[in-house]
Amino acid sequence: MTSKNQGSAPIEKDEITPKHIYDSRRKFLKQMGIVGLGAALAGCVPEAASTSNPTQTEPTSVATLSGLTDELGNPLTDYSAITGYCNFYEFTTNKENVDELAEDFVPDPWSVEVSGLVNKPQTFSLADIMEKFDQQERIYRMRCVEGWSMVIPWNGFPLRQLLEEVEPTSEAKYVAFQTALLPEVMDGVNSGRFPFPYLEGLRLDEALNDLTLLATGLYNEPLRPQNGAPIRLVVPWKYGFKSIKSIVKISLVTDQPYTMWNTIAPQEYGFYANVNPDVDHPRWSQGTEIRIGENQRRDTLYMNGYADEVDYLYSGMDLTVYY
Numbered sequence: 109m110t111s112k113n114q115g116s117a118p119i120e121k122d123e124i125t126p127k128h129i130y131d132s133r134r135k136f137l138k139q140m141g142i143v144g145l146g147a148a149l150a151g152c153v154p155e156a157a158s159t160s161n162p163t164q165t166e167p168t169s170v171a172t173l174s175g176l177t178d179e180l181g182n183p184l185t186d187y188s189a190i191t192g193y194c195n196f197y198e199f200t201t202n203k204e205n206v207d208e209l210a211e212d213f214v215p216d217p218w219s220v221e222v223s224g225l226v227n228k229p230q231t232f233s234l235a236d237i238m239e240k241f242d243q244q245e246r247i248y249r250m251r252c253v254e255g256w257s258m259v260i261p262w263n264g265f266p267l268r269q270l271l272e273e274v275e276p277t278s279e280a281k282y283v284a285f286q287t288a289l290l291p292e293v294m295d296g297v298n299s300g301r302f303p304f305p306y307l308e309g310l311r312l313d314e315a316l317n318d319l320t321l322l323a324t325g326l327y328n329e330p331l332r333p334q335n336g337a338p339i340r341l342v343v344p345w346k347y348g349f350k351s352i353k354s355i356v357k358i359s360l361v362t363d364q365p366y367t368m369w370n371t372i373a374p375q376e377y378g379f380y381a382n383v384n385p386d387v388d389h390p391r392w393s394q395g396t397e398i399r400i401g402e403n404q405r406r407d408t409l410y411m412n413g414y415a416d417e418v419d420y421l422y423s424g425m426d427l428t429v430y431y
């Protein structure tokens with residue numbers, strides 16, 4: 109497992125949620141036309157998302173899907189916002205220019221090593237993955253821990269299918285994931301502010317839930333670099349930071365794996381990270397959110413609205429302790 113800080117500068121508490129998120133608060137409220145409501149809002153709100161980022165060329169498939177909704181009737185978030193307002197700290201902490209900074213990231217060739225407590229360890233090339241696993245379309249609500257959300261039409265396949273290929277042994281209890289570490293194209297990793305590579309993890313039963321996807325595309329287009337090309341995790345009932353991007357390694361392990369955010373600030377970013385309006389982040393409420401493209405806050409749903417599918421995973425657990 110990766111060392112906690114890889115010899116880089118110690119992480120100051122202020123850096124845990126970047127200052128620009130706070131600095132942008134007034135700008136955001138002003139653009140949303142709700143400056144007067146500022147005091148009533150949570151401590152952390154998103155920057156205004158550009159919904160028409162001129163650097164993004166809209167593929168033709170976007171128009172075909174644009175009238176669709178999720179199962180609760182929520183319209184899809186615009187392609188330009190999904191690809192123009194991203195979190196990918198290996199490039200930058202500025203959500204609005206990840207797309208430009210990630211332009212030189214060409215994830216080809218690519219392979220994903222799947223190893224650890226499995227009977228059949230394998231390294232899959234992206235071509236193997238695309239051939240072996242039928243790509244499905246799934247429209248998911250995604251909720252960022254910072255208080256913004258989107259509705260995204262993903263293309264991908266259940267992680268369960270890949271795990272079945274490698275046959276986890278009976279000792280395997282968790283799944284650990286690792287993002288590529290490419291300092292020559294990912295300039296953000298050279299700042300020493302975060303202990304990259306980005307690591308995430310799920311309990312094995314969470315990983316086997318049908319909602320948990322490995323995504324290779326969105327809006328029927330291959331993933332763009334800024335969204336985690338060529339393959340990323342999507343776990344829609346958990347805060348977005350669990351949905352690790354540009355995966356190169358998946359290991360089956362016995363103990364709860366280290367994850368980047370949970371290691372830096374366990375009191376702020378729990379291992380489970382289930383969307384839960386009743387469990388506040390220590391510095392802001394998680395009761396409401398801004399859906400990108402909308403101009404007023406909406407209530408956040410317990411388990412992001414997926415409780416029927418995932419509640420069984422947490423029976424008997426105190427979710428204020430296992431947040």
Ligand code: MTE
Nearest residue numbers: 194195196197252287306348349351352353
């Ligand atoms: N994965 C990596 N490797 N690096 C990151 O910085 N950010 C996470 C998650 N996966 C992140 C990551 C966070 S905080 C969120 S909200 C989602 O990616 C955002 O995904 P999106 O930019 O495609 O909407």
